[in-house]
């Protein structure tokens with residue numbers, strides 16, 4: 001996926017590619033979602049996302065994800081096309097969703113590494129995913145894309161970025177024989193600025209694909225969830241994102257406004273935002 005113009009501005013419909021956006025509503029009306037993606041000030045797109053509603057054993061399931069590639073887009077594209085399939089077809093998807101997600105992440109990573117043999121050896125991808133099953137919300141992450149919940153207007157991070165200088169991450173990397181070095185930012189082996197990711201064949205010993213997973217019950221004070229790549233979070237705080245989205249009822253419009261805000265604030269990165277709004281009975 002490529003941006004048509006590196007001087008692309010989302011405010012200028014004639015200046016290049018428009019932001020990609022879309023959205024939908026679950027058939028039971030319990031949640032709606034929107035996404036938006038734009039290339040920021042770079043020329044090629046390495047951010048991918050997926051937003052879909054499936055049925056598993058008669059249950060309505062929402063699946064949302066942001067996948068931010070590095071070293072090319074190959075790994076992010078692969079994850080987009082395979083991760084959710086692997087999650088919903090896991091035999092324990094309904095009975096033990098958390099385990100199903102953990103194993104699907106692992107499987108997706110090892111399948112990717114097998115499929116790609118010796119090619120794209122530097123390609124990798126973050127993942128920030130949210131799975132909605134009944135009253136449960138499960139957020140999983142690898143890397144520095146982030147999930148933030150609005151709980152009565154207050155931003156609550158549902159994931160902790162996997163940065164190489166996080167104390168526990170640094171320790172894990174060093175125990176595996178790796179090093180964390182400063183090169184503009186903290187990097188594994190002086191190269192990679194995230195400590196967990198899909199792919200990254202050359203650094204796989206240190207770059208874990210085991211996600212951290214948080215499970216929450218959906219409660220009445222939960223308004224919406226934002227998933228986004230670091231193109232947003234580098235320039236917009238968790239609380240600023242929540243405050244901006246709060247007044248916009250259409251999640252597609254909200255996702256678009258978040259991306260535009262990041263672009264306006266000078267984000268040099270690819271920017272992808274997904275907004276999932278929960279609809280409660282009393283609304």
Ligand SMILES: *[C@@H]1O[C@H](CO)[C@@H](O)[C@H](O)[C@H]1NC(C)=O
Nearest residue numbers: 042043044045046069070270
């Ligand atoms: C965004 O795209 C550019 C250009 O391909 C790429 O170099 C960069 O790594 C991407 N952003 C991230 C966070 O991977």
Ligand SMILES: *[C@@H]1O[C@H](CO)[C@@H](O)[C@H](O)[C@H]1NC(C)=O
Nearest residue numbers: 163164165166167184185186
């Ligand atoms: C990691 O490094 C960044 C600067 O790149 C710094 O802002 C952050 O506080 C550091 N985190 C830890 C846990 O040391």
